[in-house]
Amino acid sequence: MLTNKSDENHIDKSRRGFLKLSGRSAFALAAVGTVVSVVGYTGFRWQQRSNAESALNFSVLRPQDIMLFGALLPVVLGPNPTFRKHLTETSNDTGSSVVENTLLQLDSMLAHSSPAMQKQIRDLVDLLTFSATQGFVSGYWGNWQNASLADIETFLQRWRNSKTQLFRFGYQGICQLCQMAWYGRPESWADIGYPGIPAYLRGSHAGS
């Protein structure tokens, strides 16, 4: 079982979130795919603690979400030239405006989704950033901001090929949100041969 009564009194208030798992069942979660289908990942019981608030200028994403998505985004988008160019021009990774703009787009998508979807994404991020679970579920133990390209690729592949449906869902969610957000933005279109909406429509809508 994922929930464990005896843990309920040991909530570490300094943590961003607390997954009610004993170390053993956390390991079981990573190792045994069926656990998740039995319990259903929406059944995870979380104790949201500090940092449940969204970050400045964002309506849904919290600082830890921005940190994680900011680290994953360049790997998910890969060698996309425009994205790369902006990224290297402004160098210091998550501080870069292209990352920030794409995350703002992603934030707006989530802001218009549903409380359930917002919670699922937050739960996933907590799972990937809370120190008791991060390593077991992701295979990466370090600080995401310092993760290498290879570290993140290994993590994404692990989730993509996982027998655990929750992880495949996480993989798909992360990739699709990043891809939708970036390729919904006009600056991404030149690289992929999409001329954008026909000019006569663009002009006629100007200022409307």
Added chain:
Amino acid sequence: MPVPDIFREGMQRGWLVVDGSQPLPQLPPPDVIIIGSGAGGATAAEILSEAGLRVYILEEGSLKTSTDFHNDELKAYAEMYQEGALRTSADGGVAILQGRTVGGTTTVNWTSSFRTPSSTLAQWRSEWGVDYATDAEMAPWFARMEQRLNVSRWQMAPNANNDVIRKGCEALDWSWDIIPRNVKGCWNLGYCGTGCPVNAKQSMLVTSLPAALEKGAVLIHSLRAVKLDHHKGEVLGVQCQGMNSTLTSANGPKVTLRAPRFILAGGAINNPGLLLRSKAPDPHKQLGKRTFLHPVCMTLATFDTPIDGFYGAPQSVYSDHFNEVPADSQRMGFKLEVPPMQPSIVAALMGGFGEQHYNRIQDLSKSNLMLALMRDGFFPDDPGGSVSIRSNGDAVLDYPLTDRLWNTVAEAYVRMAEIQFAAGAKEVTPLHVNGLATHSIDTFKAQTQKQIGTQGFAGRLRYEPISVRLSSAHVMGGCAMGADARMSVVDTHGRHHQLQNLSIMDGSLFPTSVGANPQLSIYALAARLATAFVNK
């Protein structure tokens, strides 16, 4: 824009269109309250208003009209789709697209207009006791709505994305045909999914809703019907609440609206959600059951020549070559079509990340996506999904993925690849998380071959939730109509079995999926039921 915004003009002429996120003004009392302004609700509203009844149309989505339609994908998905187009089935196995705006899903749909297949009507008649479900009985209703919405076979040349179906099917000697569309003066732009900027699409937003409003109907948008108050088999009122600015929850002003009669037309998933929240009588536990999706699987093909599938009527060619199956089949029937190829949605569909994803999306303008709409709900081992409500009252669909579905995916993958290769594709990729590009049908088959009962890798794909990319734009059922109250929610006239002044008129009525894009089936059925409702 040289095209007038007929909706805004009507409002200037005095239509009663009210923003429900604000306190409501004084309004004339209604004879009938219709919940939902989409295919079913708007069709019913026009017929009832025409007959002199004062209707209220309640819509939880906001009001967006042609001047708001800038072909901006992300804005449209966020503002005009349920859950900002991020809705999925409970375990994430199927991505679900539904509209959430004035005009419902018809404001963002792709205009394909098919009559209900004869074999589907036959099933509704024999298994569900819908005595009028015959071609002859329904033909006048289809004809009436085809005329009303200007449905005709698409006259212009299909775009290259659709033409892949024609070319491939011709080469293989498989059947294909041109799709009838509900458009008038279509500019062949291709942005139906983000709202037609030139009011060519004959959606509810420019047809039945304006007609109803001309006759004095009241439209209240950005207002959610939260709960029905009922007592002793009668609905007394509907508790409503204004939506927040992102349309994620109702936290605005509350109001309870009363009327002698109610029509529910909030679409599949949301209708059962409302009835479950209302604790509507459901003695046989049928509510929300038999919800169908036409789950869609896809294959991606790349060509040497331009396809530019982001432009041009999104759907103009289809094939029903595999849509009818014998009673002992191990798979479902499937209908073959293509989706429009705008970058954001295609980027999310095509799969992979990093270099693999970039290589795929780089070829967007030379790519074709083909989709198989699987005809769920026609076999005893395929009862569809069921709706429940989350702790905050939002509806959610649990849709188990059966072996019959996986059999169908495996077959459809190969058939679509055959068409794409026959049409000249240089490579074809199944949209599966581990799908790889193949250069011949033999390697494609080796990759997608389904091993019964095993989940082995070794170059083969696992048929399991999420790994197989599934989506749905056709949610149906959950309030099944039928003659037998033990296996349905409403009778064959759409009247609720237990709540006598409540009728349902929309896609949630279907006791199986349709087996074709559903809008015309909904229009025709709603027209028939609404006409009977008036004459009663």
